Structure formats: C-alpha cells, structure tokens
Amino acid sequence: MKRFLGGALAISLIATTLVACTPEKNSTEEKQKKAVETTDSKSYLKLADANYSYEFAKSLEQFKTNEKLGYRTAGSTAELQTGKKIANEMKKIGLTDVSKDEITVDSWTFKKADLKFTDAKGKTHLAVLGGYQTNFDTKGPKTFDVVYANRGTAADLENLDVKGKLVLIDINQREDWWINYPTYQAHLKGAAAVIAVQSKGYAEVDGNALNAQDICGPDDAPAFSMSQNDAELLKAALKKQHNKLQVDFDAKSTVKKDQKTYNYYGKIEGKDPDSYVILSGHYDSYFDGFQDDNASIGLLMGIAKGLVDSGYKPQKTIIFNALAAEEWGVSNTRYDWSTGAYNQIFRVHPEWVGKAIANLNFELPAYEHTKTNEIRAVYEYKDFLTKFAKTVPTVKGVYKKGISVVAPLRTWSDDFSFSLAGVPALRNDFQDSEFMHTHYHSQFDNEKTNNIKALQFNMNLYGLLAMQYDQTAVSPLNFTTRLEEMKKTLNQDVLKDSNVSSDTLISTIDEAISTAKQANKKVNDINSAYAKALQAGKDKKAAKLYKESRDVNSKLLHTFKLAQDQFVRLTWEDEPIFPHEHAQNNIENLSAAIKALEKGKAQKALDDYLFAVDNNWYAYDFDKETYQYFTDYVMDQPADRLMWGSGRVMGHEDLYDVISALQVKSKKPKANLDAETKELQKALENEVSLLKKTVKEENNDVQQLNAELEKIK
Structure with a gap:
C-alpha cells in the first residue's frame, strides 16, 4: 500500500471527503438485519473463520529475500514462491479455474545492507539497514567514508564533499518531502548512496524501527534506511571525528528491468458467466508485512473458503484476485506502485471492465485502526454502502462506533487502478490511523499486531457485502453524489475574480443531478423487485428480471x-480532485501571493501561498536540476510508464526561479519585487486561461454524462 506524500499537504482545496456513519446498534438496524439474514448469510457467518485467515497470513512470512528483515518484493524469488503457495491454497479450498496471469515488472531483490562502524566509545557496532528499490552491490564488505548532511537539501550539501561517500540524512516523509529528492540531490553531487533516518512521520513505534517505501526515482541513485537508535550512535561517532568516519558496508540490492511476475485468481462460478464481483489484495510486502498485506490475503482466502464451505451458489461469478507488485513495480517513474493491479485490469483482463460490478480490495484488515470501521469507496457507491452497513452484525470488543462510508477513493492502493479502469471499487480504510505513523512499512508490522476480532469483523462485513453485490440485478451506482460534490467544489469567489462564469456549468450539473436521481430510482426499483423475488423463492421471476436488466x-x-475518465484528476500530491480544482487552487494562491508582494511581503508570499502551487514546495530546498527531473516525470513520460497516473495531473506552473529570487530578497529590507510580481502575474494569466478552458470542457462532459444517464432512466 502506497504512502502519504508530504510537502504541500496543507493545500486546502484537495478532494472532498464524504463520510456517512452508522451507529453500532438501533431498532432500525435490527429490523433490516433480520430482513437480510437469509440462509446463505447465516451459513457463511457460521463458517467464516478468522483463525484460518490468520494462520494462512502468518505462513506467508516464510518467503523472504532478506534473511534478517524479510521483504517479498516485485519479481523476486520470494514473491514468486508466495504466489505459487496462494494458488495452491486456492485450489485446496475449492476455488475453480485457478489461473496465473503473467505481467511484466521491474523486479527488486534486496538481499542485505549491513553497516559496521566504531562508535564514539570505541566499540564495534553493526547496523542492519533497510532498502529502497535501487541498484547497489558492494560485492562483500567495502570501506566507505560516511558524512552527515542534516536533511539532505541543496543547502545542506552545498559545502559538503560527498563524492563516493555514504550520506546520512534525517527525513520526515509526511511533513517534508519524499525520499527521491534528497537521494537524487546527493546523487548529482556524486554520493555513493544515501542512508535515511526517519525523524518522525513513519516508523515511530520504536527507536529500532526501520522504514521502507517506494523510491519514485532512478535505480542508479541508491538509498537505504537506518533506525534512530543506530543513527544516534553513528552521529555521535561522526561528531567525535568531525563528520569524517570510515565504515564497512556489505550491501546487495538489485533492480532488473522487464522481468516477469504473476497475479493469481480463482473463482466461485456463478450462473451468469459474464458478470463478476472481484475481491482482491496484494501479496508483495516490505519486512514481514503482516498487516500490509499478508492479512489481506488471509482475509481474501478466508472469505473464499467461507463461501465455498457454506455451499453458496452465486448468480455472478466471484473472482478472488491475489495481486503482485503493489508496493512498487516500475523503476524511475512517479507512479511506481499498484503495478500488478494496473496490469491486471488495463492490460491482462480489460474484458472484466463492463462485466464487474464491484472490486472489494483489502489492506491492513486485522487491526482496529479507529473505533469506527471505515469503508472507502467511489462516490457512486456511498448510498448503497451506507444502507448495507446497517445490516452488518457487530463483533463484541471492536468498532463500537459502527461503520462509516468515506468517499472518494485515494491513490494509495490497488482499488484506485480498478476504479479508473471502470470497475467501481472500494476498500477497508486505514489511512487516518496511528498505525500509519508507527508500525506501517516497518519490521514491527508483524503478527503481534493481529487483532482477531477486527479480522473477524472484516470477514463478516466483506463476505456479506460480496453476497449483497451478487444479489443485485444491476450495479447499484448513484451518480447524484459525484455531481453534488462537483458542484460544491466550485469556488465562486475565485471564478468571479477570474471572470469565469460558472452559471452554465451549474445549470448543467443541476440538470444532470435531476436525471441522476431518476436513473437511481430506476436502479433501486429494479434491485428491489429482484431482491423480493429472490427472498420469496420466485426463481423464474428473478431470472426474468435479471435477464431484462442486462442492458441497464x-x-x-x-x-x-x-x-472516471472525465472527472478524476490528481493534484501534485496524488489527491483525487475534479478537473477545475487544479487551476482554481493555483489561482487562489497566486492571487494571494501577488497581493503579498505588492505590499512588500515576500516572506508571506513564500510561506503562505507559493508552496501550494503545484509541486513548487520542492523549489525551496533543492537544486533546479533535481526539481526539473521529477517534474518531467509527470509531464513528459510516456503513458505506459505513468500507468494509472497518466494524464491525471492538469498542468504545471514552474515557479522555481521566482521562488529562488524571493528567498534571497525576503532577507533584504525594501527589496524591489516588481520582476517577481510580473512573473506571478503571467502564471496567473495561464491558470485563468486553463480554468476557463476546464470549466467549458467540464460543462460538455457533464452534458455527455447527462445524456448517458438519460438512456438509463
């Protein structure tokens, strides 16, 4: 599961999150629960066994590339062995048509990274380091000089000789920048490798914790991770030696381009071979990866086993998909995660699109992240899931505040790729929990984190949800929610100041909302009639209703x-937004920055506004070559390398030179800011033009959506 990108996270106009909560228990819930407790659901709940899931999840830890730390990464032998074990288990529990799908990835095998040094007290100390997806092979122990470079910024490295040396840095990837920026900055100055220490943000659970993430960078700029405790000893030794220290480093990390790995799936065959419900989880991991994502594979298999053992006979074919290469799978690109899922739905099985009514994707499911169990889904499934959540039986001791439904999806995990392809997706949510700061992507994500009650709750929830989707005649999509949220994100002050009329777009959205409500009524009527026929045992009537609803x-x-094609775009922080929000956000910040400069407040323009325009927060701390390298990643790379991120970022305002000049002038009283103001005004004009263009295109796109909804209603 992918990381939380820091930097300009404070931007206020990121994607809207919708939350709909359900209480733990009330009379309405009890009535609905009784109504849906069919023989199928009772039988499943009786046989769904979280202990089986736990044991299977634990068994996956036997495969590893690094004997000390674990790691089961893209295309490695450990990942291949794990995939085979999962496939064999699929057959064992009774899934049919168990298949493996070959995909091409860049593979990564991390064997070791052992660093030996003499501490300040003269004692020999061995530090076992974590790795990132880069090439670095010492071919046995090798002596290096190591230097400390604070946070690894351009200023930190400016007067430091790092050529051929190991560079120790502190990093906070939640509040500052990603690992690729200081790593590439050091690489340009000739460093042998970077060793990153998480100051906070991740791996906060223990001073011995290591952290692993995707690199989002080239394979020839190596990086490793070190614990805080080891770093304290190394820093003390460096301080004693005036930042000059020799160490012995024995490391092997290998990236190979265009290698093979495999996604696996098995089925419970349904009466309708052309309609699917897809359940998924990824089986690659960092360290032991018990929560992320062994437990999800355990949950996937446990649901499958529970349904098979209960004798459930679905209408639709239920597919259980174990995915490779989620954590990382493509070298030297911005969007280097969810590679297995992207390949599965876009390249290997594009025919699933239009046939699959849902993807239920799992991440970190054996931990009670918050007292409310969260389902994160596409906008269109919010209403359906909110109603369904009231029917899920409680498990004593966990999720006392019930279930909430949160929208939209985020980019962290495989469900996002399925959704973009056209399969409405959801997952169990986890992103707002303390676990993300403490255990996530560290060696402390192990079986000790298992909460069997939380795992059982999720097994109940998602097994019943799979059956609920199976027992709908048509996909229960409601487009009203997305359209209403789109309307809310239109900032009338920014639009008015930019001379952009939104009246036509608002009118078009309102018309589409009206049509969407009528279409939703038809969907609900069809599904209600179908459900009543099933509950009454009127199989012929149900079959007739189902057949007649295929076109809808x-x-x-x-x-x-x-x-998905028209209205899902991304910020430079990988947050989903509506298309107009890109320029709208930039205009708001550029306008405020210009006003600040006109008042002579250069520092205010820097601190409060310019950092929030596109990816310009990186311009504050890194050389232009580094900044440009990773900007070009998004704007200039071919679509097959950007994968699910291709074309989702709306544009880029390069303010590097302006920011650099203002950083100098902010320290000078009464500096002339006319040149910088003029440059920002040009950027503002660009964004106003983009906003006008985007609003016009959105109006046409909403009209097109409305036309499709008319066909449904």
Whole structure:
C-alpha cells in the first residue's frame, strides 16, 4: 500500500471527503438485519473463520529475500514462491479455474545492507539497514567514508564533499518531502548512496524501527534506511571525528528491468458467466508485512473458503484476485506502485471492465485502526454502502462506533487502478490511523499486531457485502453524489475574480443531478423487485428480471467509466480532485501571493501561498536540476510508464526561479519585487486561461454524462 506524500499537504482545496456513519446498534438496524439474514448469510457467518485467515497470513512470512528483515518484493524469488503457495491454497479450498496471469515488472531483490562502524566509545557496532528499490552491490564488505548532511537539501550539501561517500540524512516523509529528492540531490553531487533516518512521520513505534517505501526515482541513485537508535550512535561517532568516519558496508540490492511476475485468481462460478464481483489484495510486502498485506490475503482466502464451505451458489461469478507488485513495480517513474493491479485490469483482463460490478480490495484488515470501521469507496457507491452497513452484525470488543462510508477513493492502493479502469471499487480504510505513523512499512508490522476480532469483523462485513453485490440485478451506482460534490467544489469567489462564469456549468450539473436521481430510482426499483423475488423463492421471476436488466447494467457501468475518465484528476500530491480544482487552487494562491508582494511581503508570499502551487514546495530546498527531473516525470513520460497516473495531473506552473529570487530578497529590507510580481502575474494569466478552458470542457462532459444517464432512466 502506497504512502502519504508530504510537502504541500496543507493545500486546502484537495478532494472532498464524504463520510456517512452508522451507529453500532438501533431498532432500525435490527429490523433490516433480520430482513437480510437469509440462509446463505447465516451459513457463511457460521463458517467464516478468522483463525484460518490468520494462520494462512502468518505462513506467508516464510518467503523472504532478506534473511534478517524479510521483504517479498516485485519479481523476486520470494514473491514468486508466495504466489505459487496462494494458488495452491486456492485450489485446496475449492476455488475453480485457478489461473496465473503473467505481467511484466521491474523486479527488486534486496538481499542485505549491513553497516559496521566504531562508535564514539570505541566499540564495534553493526547496523542492519533497510532498502529502497535501487541498484547497489558492494560485492562483500567495502570501506566507505560516511558524512552527515542534516536533511539532505541543496543547502545542506552545498559545502559538503560527498563524492563516493555514504550520506546520512534525517527525513520526515509526511511533513517534508519524499525520499527521491534528497537521494537524487546527493546523487548529482556524486554520493555513493544515501542512508535515511526517519525523524518522525513513519516508523515511530520504536527507536529500532526501520522504514521502507517506494523510491519514485532512478535505480542508479541508491538509498537505504537506518533506525534512530543506530543513527544516534553513528552521529555521535561522526561528531567525535568531525563528520569524517570510515565504515564497512556489505550491501546487495538489485533492480532488473522487464522481468516477469504473476497475479493469481480463482473463482466461485456463478450462473451468469459474464458478470463478476472481484475481491482482491496484494501479496508483495516490505519486512514481514503482516498487516500490509499478508492479512489481506488471509482475509481474501478466508472469505473464499467461507463461501465455498457454506455451499453458496452465486448468480455472478466471484473472482478472488491475489495481486503482485503493489508496493512498487516500475523503476524511475512517479507512479511506481499498484503495478500488478494496473496490469491486471488495463492490460491482462480489460474484458472484466463492463462485466464487474464491484472490486472489494483489502489492506491492513486485522487491526482496529479507529473505533469506527471505515469503508472507502467511489462516490457512486456511498448510498448503497451506507444502507448495507446497517445490516452488518457487530463483533463484541471492536468498532463500537459502527461503520462509516468515506468517499472518494485515494491513490494509495490497488482499488484506485480498478476504479479508473471502470470497475467501481472500494476498500477497508486505514489511512487516518496511528498505525500509519508507527508500525506501517516497518519490521514491527508483524503478527503481534493481529487483532482477531477486527479480522473477524472484516470477514463478516466483506463476505456479506460480496453476497449483497451478487444479489443485485444491476450495479447499484448513484451518480447524484459525484455531481453534488462537483458542484460544491466550485469556488465562486475565485471564478468571479477570474471572470469565469460558472452559471452554465451549474445549470448543467443541476440538470444532470435531476436525471441522476431518476436513473437511481430506476436502479433501486429494479434491485428491489429482484431482491423480493429472490427472498420469496420466485426463481423464474428473478431470472426474468435479471435477464431484462442486462442492458441497464451495461449502461450504468459504461457511464461510471465515463465519469472516471472525465472527472478524476490528481493534484501534485496524488489527491483525487475534479478537473477545475487544479487551476482554481493555483489561482487562489497566486492571487494571494501577488497581493503579498505588492505590499512588500515576500516572506508571506513564500510561506503562505507559493508552496501550494503545484509541486513548487520542492523549489525551496533543492537544486533546479533535481526539481526539473521529477517534474518531467509527470509531464513528459510516456503513458505506459505513468500507468494509472497518466494524464491525471492538469498542468504545471514552474515557479522555481521566482521562488529562488524571493528567498534571497525576503532577507533584504525594501527589496524591489516588481520582476517577481510580473512573473506571478503571467502564471496567473495561464491558470485563468486553463480554468476557463476546464470549466467549458467540464460543462460538455457533464452534458455527455447527462445524456448517458438519460438512456438509463
């Protein structure tokens, strides 16, 4: 599961999050629960066994590339062995048509990274380091000089000789920048490798914790991770030696381009071979990866086993998909995660799109992240899931505040790729929990974190949800929610100041909302009639209703794909937004920065506004070559390398030179800021033009969406 990108996270106009909560228990819930407790659901709940899931999850830890730390990464022998074990288990528990799908990835095998040095007290100390997806092979122990470079910025490295040396840095990847920036900065100055110490943000659980993430950088700029405790000893030794120290380093990390790995799936065959419900989780991991994502594979298999053992006979074919290369799978690109899922749905099985009504994806499911169990989903499934959540039985001791439904999806995990392809997706949420700061992507994500009650709750929830999707005639998509949220994100002050009229767009959205409500009524009527027929045992009537609704179902899924193509864009922090929000956000910050400069307040323009324009917060701390390298990643790379991120970022305002000049002038009283003001005004004009263009395009796109909804209603 992918990381939380820091830097300009404070931007206020990021994607709206919708939350709908359900209480733990009330009379309405009890009535609904009784109504849906069919023989199928009772039988499943009786046989769904979280202990089986736990034991299977634990068994996956036997495969590793690094004997001391674990790691089961893209295309490695450990990942391949794990995939085979999962496939064998799929067959064992009774799934049919168990298949493996070959995909091409850049592989990474991390064997070791052992650093030996003499501490300040004269004692020999061995530090075992974590790795990143880069090439570095010492071919046995090798002596290096190591230097400390604070946070690894351009200023930190400016007067420091790092050529051929190991560079120790402190990093906070939640509040500052990603590992690729200081690593590439040091690489440009000839460093042998960077050793990063998480000051906070991740791996806060223990002073001995290491952290692993995707690198988002080239494989020839090596990086490793060190614990805080080891770093304290190394820093003390460096201080005693005036920042000059020799160490012995024995490391082997290997990236190979264009290698093979495999996604696996098995099925419970349904009466309708052309309609699917897809459940998924990834089986690659850092360290032991018990929560991320062994437990998800355990949950996936446990749900499958529970359904098979209960004798459940689905209408739709239920697919259980174990995915490779989620943590990382493509070298030297911005969007280097969820590679297995992207390949599966875009390249290997594009025919699943239009046939799959849902993807239920799992991440970190054996931990009670918050007292409310969260389901994160696409906008269109919020209403359906909110109603369904009231029917889920409680498990004593966990999730006392019930279930909440949160939208939209984020980019962290495989569900996002499925959704962009046109399969409406959801996952169990985890991102706002303390676990992300403490255990996540560290060697402390092990079986000790297991909460069997939380795992059982999720097994109950998602097994019943799979059956609920199976027992709908048509995909229960409601487009009203997305359209209403789109309307809310239109900032009338920014639009008015930019002379951009939104009246036509608002009118078009309102018309589409009206049509969406009518389409949703038809969807609900069809599904209600179908459910009543099933509950009454009127199989022939149910079959007739199902057959007659195939055209409506196809149109719903086609319209969902259209909405994904037209209305899902990304910020430079990988947050989903509506298209107009990109320019709208930039205009707001550029306008405020210009006003600050006109008042002679250069520092205010820097601190409060310019950092929030695109990826310009990186311009504050790194050389232009570093800044440009990673900007070009997004703007100039071919689509097949950007994968699911291709075309999702709306543009870029390069303010590097302006920011550099203002950083100098902010320290000078009464500095002339006319040149910088003029440059910002040009950037503002660009963004106003983009906003006008975007609003016009959105109006046309909403009209097109409305036309598709008309066909449904």
